[in-house]
Amino acid sequence: MALVVLTKNNFLRLALHSVYDELNLREDTCVIDTESFNALIDILYEIYSRDLVSCRRILLVGDDIGSKILFPLNVISLDSPLTVLKNQMHTGYRLKAVLERIYECRRLVALTDSERLFAQYYSSRNSIKNIARRIGLSEKTVYQQTASAAAKLNLRSGKEFLLFLDREFSNNLGR
Structure with a gap:
């Protein structure tokens, strides 16, 4: 080899x-x-x-x-x-x-249960607004969670975390 x-x-x-x-x-x-x-x-x-x-x-x-x-x-x-x-x-x-x-x-093991739940909803093609409503949090809190999750995965921003979720768990990249 x-x-x-x-x-x-x-x-x-x-x-x-x-x-x-x-x-x-x-x-x-x-x-x-x-x-x-x-x-x-x-x-x-x-x-x-x-x-x-x-x-x-x-x-x-x-x-x-x-x-x-x-x-x-x-x-x-x-x-x-x-x-x-x-x-x-x-x-x-x-x-x-x-x-x-x-x-x-x-498996997103570094994330909290709440952050993993967000990732699951997001990967099912839900918008941030719908996810916030569904889990009973403000959109701002949800965005803060994405930034926190990003840091745990060594990413710079919530946007990079969302891109990671899109690439890794979604068949369609276009939302």
């Missing part, structure tokens, strides 16, 4: 193969470009459909919402110096750790 690069960016694929060869690495490694995937579920699909369970190390690169959510796994920014990438190529994470983090994020 050697090196598998899951990306739509051909330049990144070539660069990663070059670095891998230059470092003379021999362990099976998979590099996942989070920006090439619309949602975490898409990453899971690629891992299982390509049968990457034998990979010894997984590296994550990217600068998008997915990379922010997976941040505890030291996602390498595409703006990072090459030395950072080279250092990470020697370590990486076990597939189990990556899968656990993705499943945690998709």
